[in-house]
Amino acid sequence: MSQFLQVLLSGLATGSIYALVAIGFTLVWQAAQTVNFAQGEFVMLPAFFVLIGMSVFGMPLWIALIFGLAISIVVLGVLFKKMIVEPILPHGGITLIIATMALGILLKESVKEFYSAEAQPFPSLFPGDPINVFGAVLSLQDVFNLVISLGIVVLLTLFLNRTRTGRCMQATAQNPAVAEILGVNVKRMILYTFLINAALAALASFLITPVYLAKFSNGETLGLIAFIAAIVGGFNQIRGAIAGGLLIGVLDNLTAAYVTAQYRAALPLVLLIVIILVRPQGILGTSEGRTV
Amino acid sequence: MNAHIRKISILALLALAVLAPLGQGNYIVYVLTSWLIFAIAAMGLNLTLGYAGQISLAQASFMAIGAYTTALLTLSGWHWMLAMPLGLTACFVVGLLLGYPALRVKGHFLAFVTLAFNTLVFLVLRNEDWLTGGSYGLVGMPRPDFGLFKTMKQLHFYYFTLGITVLAALAMWGIVRSPWGRAFKALRENPIRAESLGVDTRRITLLAFAIGSVYGGLAGALITPLVQFIEPGSFGLAHSLRILLMVVVGGAGYFFGPFLGAGVVILLPEILRFTEGYYLIIYSALVIVMLVFVPTGLIGVWGRIRERFWPRQQVRADMSEGARLK
Numbered sequence: 214m215s216q217f218l219q220v221l222l223s224g225l226a227t228g229s230i231y232a233l234v235a236i237g238f239t240l241v242w243q244a245a246q247t248v249n250f251a252q253g254e255f256v257m258l259p260a261f262f263v264l265i266g267m268s269v270f271g272m273p274l275w276i277a278l279i280f281g282l283a284i285s286i287v288v289l290g291v292l293f294k295k296m297i298v299e300p301i302l303p304h305g306g307i308t309l310i311i312a313t314m315a316l317g318i319l320l321k322e323s324v325k326e327f328y329s330a331e332a333q334p335f336p337s338l339f340p341g342d343p344i345n346v347f348g349a350v351l352s353l354q355d356v357f358n359l360v361i362s363l364g365i366v367v368l369l370t371l372f373l374n375r376t377r378t379g380r381c382m383q384a385t386a387q388n389p390a391v392a393e394i395l396g397v398n399v400k401r402m403i404l405y406t407f408l409i410n411a412a413l414a415a416l417a418s419f420l421i422t423p424v425y426l427a428k429f430s431n432g433e434t435l436g437l438i439a440f441i442a443a444i445v446g447g448f449n450q451i452r453g454a455i456a457g458g459l460l461i462g463v464l465d466n467l468t469a470a471y472v473t474a475q476y477r478a479a480l481p482l483v484l485l486i487v488i489i490l491v492r493p494q495g496i497l498g499t500s501e502g503r504t505v
Numbered sequence: 506m507n508a509h510i511r512k513i514s515i516l517a518l519l520a521l522a523v524l525a526p527l528g529q530g531n532y533i534v535y536v537l538t539s540w541l542i543f544a545i546a547a548m549g550l551n552l553t554l555g556y557a558g559q560i561s562l563a564q565a566s567f568m569a570i571g572a573y574t575t576a577l578l579t580l581s582g583w584h585w586m587l588a589m590p591l592g593l594t595a596c597f598v599v600g601l602l603l604g605y606p607a608l609r610v611k612g613h614f615l616a617f618v619t620l621a622f623n624t625l626v627f628l629v630l631r632n633e634d635w636l637t638g639g640s641y642g643l644v645g646m647p648r649p650d651f652g653l654f655k656t657m658k659q660l661h662f663y664y665f666t667l668g669i670t671v672l673a674a675l676a677m678w679g680i681v682r683s684p685w686g687r688a689f690k691a692l693r694e695n696p697i698r699a700e701s702l703g704v705d706t707r708r709i710t711l712l713a714f715a716i717g718s719v720y721g722g723l724a725g726a727l728i729t730p731l732v733q734f735i736e737p738g739s740f741g742l743a744h745s746l747r748i749l750l751m752v753v754v755g756g757a758g759y760f761f762g763p764f765l766g767a768g769v770v771i772l773l774p775e776i777l778r779f780t781e782g783y784y785l786i787i788y789s790a791l792v793i794v795m796l797v798f799v800p801t802g803l804i805g806v807w808g809r810i811r812e813r814f815w816p817r818q819q820v821r822a823d824m825s826e827g828a829r830l831k
Binding site: 248297300301304305306307308310311312314315316318319322323325326433437440441444475476478479481482483485486489490493 | 554558560606607609613614616617618620621622624625628632742746749750753782783785786788789790792793796797800
């Protein structure tokens with residue numbers, strides 16, 4: 214029982230980080246019909262910005278984290294939107310998807326060539342001391358990860374539901390034409406969505422990299438899991454992305470512990486195919502009309 | 506371009522393909538052969554992406570299915586000509602089974618499902634080592650032997666591959682010009698209109714995907730005797746992406762796009778060898794720049810140049826519009 218609890222809690226901790234990545238993915242999809250295949254690389258990269266801040270500019274960790282967050286918002290938010298999404302979106306969704314795939318390769322290879330192909334240690338933000346919860350041994354890091362990412366989700370939901378800007382963003386996502394008529398600055402709201410996506414990716418990066426080490430290829434699995442979490446939970450819902458992320462984190466850990474470690478990576482994929490067969494709108498999603 | 510010039514230029518290209526490897530070293534012939542093989546895989550994906558407008562990220566795993574089926578059968582003594590059709594059938598069936606659920610849903614779900622599928626196939630190939638040899642792969646597959654014409658020599662194998670490629674291209678030409686092919690195009694240009702004219706869009710898309718997968722399988726069946734060594738790593742997601750970029754770079758929806766795209770992707774690393782590790786960086790940056798300015802691919806670049814210097818009289822602008830990704 215205590216082992217089960219331990220597996221469950223550490224699964225929730227990883228899952229909550231997946232949820233952050235999946236939320237960003239969902240937001241950008243809703244606001245700008247952009248399916249970002251480089252989302253995994255967006256999570257891989259900020260950790261390297263922090264490492265550059267520390268090793269090249271000699272910043273202390275906390276300043277380097279702020280530096281990393283700021284650079285991520287500029288590069289992965291503003292530049293991504295202005296230089297890739299805006300010029301390519303008029304050519305169609307598929308063209309944009311392919312461009313983000315190329316961007317993923319570009320980011321990954323650049324880190325590999327210009328920084329390092331080896332996994333880099335990343336300073337842990339919290340003490341890794343083990344603590345005891347009802348007989349389950351947990352690292353304090355997992356607990357902090359869970360608390361912080363859930364905190365970020367709560368703040369984001371409050372922002373989207375309770376502030377004027379947040380509600381304008383929701384209106385933009387639901388119906389850009391009507392939002393524009395009602396005086397919402399649609400372009401600015403879409404830009405905000407990209408900024409939030411970049412910030413969420415950076416935060417997820419800071420939380421997950423101490424566990425996995427900073428490596429150029431980290432994005433491959435993370436990106437895939439974020440898509441799957443978003444689809445499994447429901448592509449058009451923030452809470453769907455949270456549910457999907459947590460579910461995959463927990464199932465992943467349970468399979469590795471009790472069923473098979475060899476096919477651990479296969480589980481989210483099988484889950485994806487089953488969900489698409491049985492409930493294509495996702496567990497919490499509402500179905501959108503099928504446009505031929 | 507009028508039909509005459511078209512015919513002559515196709516014949517000239519074919520003659521070039523026959524003459525190109527003569528007097529070249531084994532390595533160049535090998536590179537040319539793999540260009541043809543990847544062109545076949547890209548041709549299949551072009552049907553799915555360029556004509557039916559669906560992204561598939563599983564072309565490498567269909568190559569794997571074709572390659573492993575052919576490899577296992579030829580290793581147990583079958584002739585390649587018998588083993589290959591079985592591999593293709595396997596690809597067709599798997600394509601139908603995979604496409605059916607994905608195409609029930611709108612949007613780009615096929616991209617995600619095929620992405621997942623590619624990873625699954627990789628895991629199975631790596632973990633089930635009683636059948637696939639695990640990460641060590643399979644070695645020593647024989648090359649097909651037709652009595653008088655043996656393909657053990659690199660040059661002979663090149664001509665064998667060229668023959669198969671020409672047959673595959675002719676079959677594709679037939680498909681694209683058949684009622685099915687017209688339906689694929691109708692679907693891409695205007696799905697609502699196609700549906701209202703009685704085209705069963707889901708069935709047609711599914712069929713396009715399955716036929717595209719068969720071409721992937723054929724490429725796999727040819728890779729097996731060419732390299733005579735296959736392992737799971739050669740069929741990973743990165744390779745599916747590579748084939749997808751071939752189609753896009755060449756020009757999705759154009760018949761000759763995949764040949765051009767495969768040529769660029771296979772030959773560019775040889776030309777850019779002096780850039781060493783920076784090759785992929787340069788290449789992916791070029792792809793992004795190309796998508797910003799000429800989303801129709803390199804064939805589209807040629808079209809633009811031609812329009813610029815030899816503009817044609819335009820009768821109806823809406824009819825002259827070329828293929829375009831949605």
